[in-house]
Amino acid sequence: MENNIIKKPHDLFVNIISKGYEDKNQNTYNNAIKDMEFIVPQGQFCCLVGPSGCGKTTLLNLLSGLDTKLEGSIRYQDGTLPNEWPIGYMFQEPRLMPWLTVKQNVSIVTKQTAEEISHSEELINEMGLTKYMNSFPSQLSGGMQRRVAIARAFVNKPKILLLDEPFISLDLTVANLLRKMLIKLWENQKTTIIFVTHDLREAIYLGDRILFLSKGPSQVIHDLKIDMKRPRKTEDDQMEKIRTELIITYPEILSGKI
Amino acid sequence: MLNRFFKNIFTDYFVQNARNVRIFSFLLLLFIWEMAALLINSDVMPSPKTVLIIFYDEMIYGEMLYHLGVTLWRVILAFTIAMLVGTGLGIAMGSKKNLNIMLDGWHILLLNTPALVIIILCYVWFGLNEIAAITAVSLNKIPNVLVTIREGTRAIDRKILEVADVFKVSYKKKFFNFFLPQLYPFIMAAARGGISLIWKIVLVVELLGRSNGIGYKLNEFFNLFDIASLFAYTLSFVTVMIIVEYSIISPIERRLNKWRTT
Numbered sequence: 001m002e003n004n005i006i007k008k009p010h011d012l013f014v015n016i017i018s019k020g021y022e023d024k025n026q027n028t029y030n031n032a033i034k035d036m037e038f039i040v041p042q043g044q045f046c047c048l049v050g051p052s053g054c055g056k057t058t059l060l061n062l063l064s065g066l067d068t069k070l071e072g073s074i075r076y077q078d079g080t081l082p083n084e085w086p087i088g089y090m091f092q093e094p095r096l097m098p099w100l101t102v103k104q105n106v107s108i109v110t111k112q113t114a115e116e117i118s119h120s121e122e123l124i125n126e127m128g129l130t131k132y133m134n135s136f137p138s139q140l141s142g143g144m145q146r147r148v149a150i151a152r153a154f155v156n157k158p159k160i161l162l163l164d165e166p167f168i169s170l171d172l173t174v175a176n177l178l179r180k181m182l183i184k185l186w187e188n189q190k191t192t193i194i195f196v197t198h199d200l201r202e203a204i205y206l207g208d209r210i211l212f213l214s215k216g217p218s219q220v221i222h223d224l225k226i227d228m229k230r231p232r233k234t235e236d237d238q239m240e241k242i243r244t245e246l247i248i249t250y251p252e253i254l255s256g257k258i
Numbered sequence: 259m260l261n262r263f264f265k266n267i268f269t270d271y272f273v274q275n276a277r278n279v280r281i282f283s284f285l286l287l288l289f290i291w292e293m294a295a296l297l298i299n300s301d302v303m304p305s306p307k308t309v310l311i312i313f314y315d316e317m318i319y320g321e322m323l324y325h326l327g328v329t330l331w332r333v334i335l336a337f338t339i340a341m342l343v344g345t346g347l348g349i350a351m352g353s354k355k356n357l358n359i360m361l362d363g364w365h366i367l368l369l370n371t372p373a374l375v376i377i378i379l380c381y382v383w384f385g386l387n388e389i390a391a392i393t394a395v396s397l398n399k400i401p402n403v404l405v406t407i408r409e410g411t412r413a414i415d416r417k418i419l420e421v422a423d424v425f426k427v428s429y430k431k432k433f434f435n436f437f438l439p440q441l442y443p444f445i446m447a448a449a450r451g452g453i454s455l456i457w458k459i460v461l462v463v464e465l466l467g468r469s470n471g472i473g474y475k476l477n478e479f480f481n482l483f484d485i486a487s488l489f490a491y492t493l494s495f496v497t498v499m500i501i502v503e504y505s506i507i508s509p510i511e512r513r514l515n516k517w518r519t520t
Contacts, residue, residue, distance in 0.1 A: 066420070066423055066424060083426070086426075087425070087426070088425075089421075089424040089425065091420075091421075093417070095418065095420075095421050097418060097421075097435075097436070097439070098518075099439045099442075099517045108427070108431075108435055109421070109422075109425035109427060138518075152425075156425065162424075
């Protein structure tokens with residue numbers, strides 16, 4: 001499946017034979033993921049698209065090391081586990097701490113050395129929030145709060161950055177601005193990104209590649225490379241073409257069937 | 259017409275200015291007190307002036323400051339112990355379901371045991387000493403602190419704690435920077451209710467088994483039927499508590515709530 005010749009230490013190998021939950025009330029075992037296998041080369045922007053209930057959150061919890069119980073393995077090329085290295089995470093909501101200022105919200109997840117604090121400031125500047133360095137989250141708009149969350153996701157110089165539908169429920173203009181900012185930071189830092197979304201247009205605009213997931217028990221049903229030059233435009237004929245072709249070839253791909 | 263004129267004066271000069279209302283309210287209280295003293299005209303209802311004179315004399319020449327200090331020290335000690343133990347148990351019981359089931363019965367027992375019973379038992383078991391006094395006061399307050407903190411712990415936003423987990427911050431940092439700040443409003447509520455309850459119980463404890471402190475003195479005045487001195491000593495501690503409220507509790511609360519108001 002992987003034809004990259006040069007291997008890098010932080011190419012991510014995901015091989016989940018089975019992952020499920022015991023439902024203690026009904027005494028049943030629900031399989032969330034089964035036979036899921038893919039490789040994400042270091043520095044790739046990889047989008048995951050799938051219907052709701054396709055085990056995306058379960059997968060992200062496994063990748064981040066919040067959940068360690070699985071049959072299978074998730075490792076880097078050099079044999080280390082992803083959670084032995086810095087991880088960045090962005091949730092559906094900004095999840096900032098309301099009692100901390102913007103700057104504190106970003107630096108709180110670091111060891112708070114002088115160097116890391118100044119790195120936090122740099123990131124906040126890059127996000128265009130210099131003026132709001134010492135403001136509290138309640139003083140910011142929803143879009144601005146997300147920018148703080150982006151800065152926080154990058155502050156530890158993560159080897160991998162996990163994003164769980166981070167731009168959901170934002171209006172299009174704000175979402176597009178945030179997507180551009182995310183791409184800019186990613187291009188500077190060359191972090192591997194796993195980006196979960198429902199939105200096919202968003203995935204095509206952002207990703208180097210899209211993995212389509214089936215309904216639970218979840219599997220990879222399609223692996224699509226997006227060969228488009230960057231910087232990309234948000235409204236683009238080529239993008240629309242990729243999308244239409246995909247939908248024509250696999251009309252039910254977004255509901256997890258192929 | 260005249261009625262409206264006065265109404266306007268009232269709204270313009272009093273209602274719109276919170277400080278004026280407060281001063282007015284204080285003066286009204288003094289006035290009612292003075293009137294009551296005039297009407298009753300007996301030693302059981304001394305006038306504000308008599309009380310103030312005794313207050314001044316006791317403060318400068320008498321033992322008031324000493325007794326005030328002793329009582330204040332007991333209040334601080336019992337308050338600190340009650341807050342620490344109550345908060346610790348509250349967090350533990352709020353987050354561990356089985357521990358809560360285990361300790362809940364004991365807690366309800368203690369919560370509903372009259373203060374006086376706890377005080378008497380402490381004196382009987384530990385003797386008429388300082389440790390018994392402080393333990394009795396703390397035991398009276400711990401269940402109340404516990405209730406508030408346990409509610410707070412149950413209301414903790416898990417999503418914020420998840421942030422700490424995915425970014426792998428240390429346990430210590432997770433507790434002090436992600437967990438505890440969410441409890442601050444509950445801790446402040448417990449502290450505020452606590453400090454006023456505790457000083458009242460401290461007086462009872464002093465009355466029953468100590469030979470110094472405001473409570474001890476109040477008992478003495480009761481036996482001597484010296485109501486003016488009783489008023490003066492009460493006034494002294496109320497003053498201390500008002501100073502504590504405005505110089506310690508309110509500023510801390512303002513600092514903790516800075517993010518809410520801006």
